[in-house]
Amino acid sequence: MPLLPGAEPFHQAGGPVGVLLVHGFTGSPQSMRPWAERLAAAGHTVSVPLLPGHGTRWQDMQATRWEDWYAEADRALRELADTCEQVFVCALSMGGSLALRLAARHGDAISGLVLVNPSVRSDNPASVLLPVLRHLVPTLPGVANDIALEGSTEVGYDRVPLHAAWSLGRLWKTVQEELPGIKQPLLLLHSPQDHVVSAANSELVLARISSTDVTELLLERSYHVATLDHDAELIFEASLDFIRRLAPAGAEDVSAENHQG
Template sequence: MPLLPGAEPYRHQGGPIGVLVCHGFTGSPQSMRPWAQALAGAGLSVSLPLLPGHGTHWRDLNVTRWPDWYATVEREFDLLAKECDQVFLCALSMGGLLSLHLAAERGPAVSGLVLVNPLVRMPGQAHRALPLVRHLVPSLPGISDDVATPGVTEGGYTRTPLHAAHSMAQLTRTVQAELPQVTQPLLLFRSRRDKVVPPPSAELLLSRISSTDVEERICERSFHVATLDYDAELIFEGSLDFIRRLSAPAEG
């Protein structure tokens, strides 16, 4: 099936500092492209992959599972790690979940994380019915385009595929158990008016990780897809400052 407009992956060969950028569930690189291009424009090497099952039709996503998405993230990380001296992770929503799993598994090979409204805990209680409901109906209404800026779309699916959502819920439980293994510096951006991922997700993340270099910044004007919203420049500039600080040569 052909890709939706804007769903194409993005890659830029820059300097010795690499950044892996990861989009969210039912979304595509369209939601992250301006961020990836801002990082590339600053001279960084950037990889923004299209996760399996995304960027075409929700039915394609419904036959994939989280190990499929993670395999793509892991592959792109390894490619960057071969080319670069350091690799950072920048992610939105479920992309943050995948990035945390990678950080827990790869340890110091990951130099730092910049997460925007990361999904660490499934919202509400409806997800508890997924093991049963996914066998009765294939999808429910979508969660895309939670953007405050008028006329902006992230190009996500209009339906949420339930087999894939159930797999994502399984990954949240895996990552929750791994959070104490996350020790890397973390810059967290959280939208106060996020309609997709509520505050308890970020609270759980901050309470369990072992990182000592942690900063949380609030996106006052944006909804969930803050990377395309009013606070996008805040995210772009903040992530660049964070990466530059952690990749600067040590004096001495």
């Protein structure tokens, strides 16, 4: 099945600091690409995997489950860890749940997390019907493209496949149980005007994790897909500052390159 334009995975080798970027539910690496390119331009080794079932057509996602999406994120993380001295994980929406699970499972192998509008709980009371509804109705209207910036478009599905949506709920439950085991430094950025994920998601993460190094920033001018919205520059710069602070070796590497240039 051919990929949607812009949905291809992205990898760029760089310095000793690796950054894994994980896209959201029914989305694609396209939503993370500008962020990834900015991190790569700063000298970091960057990886944006395409999660299984994404980036083609919604029918391909029906057969996938959260374990499939997590396995691909885990594979990409291990690949970065093999070649980098330190690894950070940046994520959008459902990618935030996958990132949190990676943090719970990999511990000190992850130096820090950057989450944008993380999705870790259901905001729809009707979700309790999913176990039955998914056998009766294949899809519901999509959640992609919640962006305030005129002319900015997210490459994602216009339908939500309900078998996958049911599995997403299982992922949330798993991650919620693992939140207290997460101790890595966290930079959490969220949009007050998000029409996909409520503020209760970020509140839940901040309330339950065990991290002591936590920074929270509001994305006042953006909707859900903030990485492609008005506050994209704020996300990029804040994440670079966060990584520089926690990975001095990477910062030294980049400054040396700049000095030579």
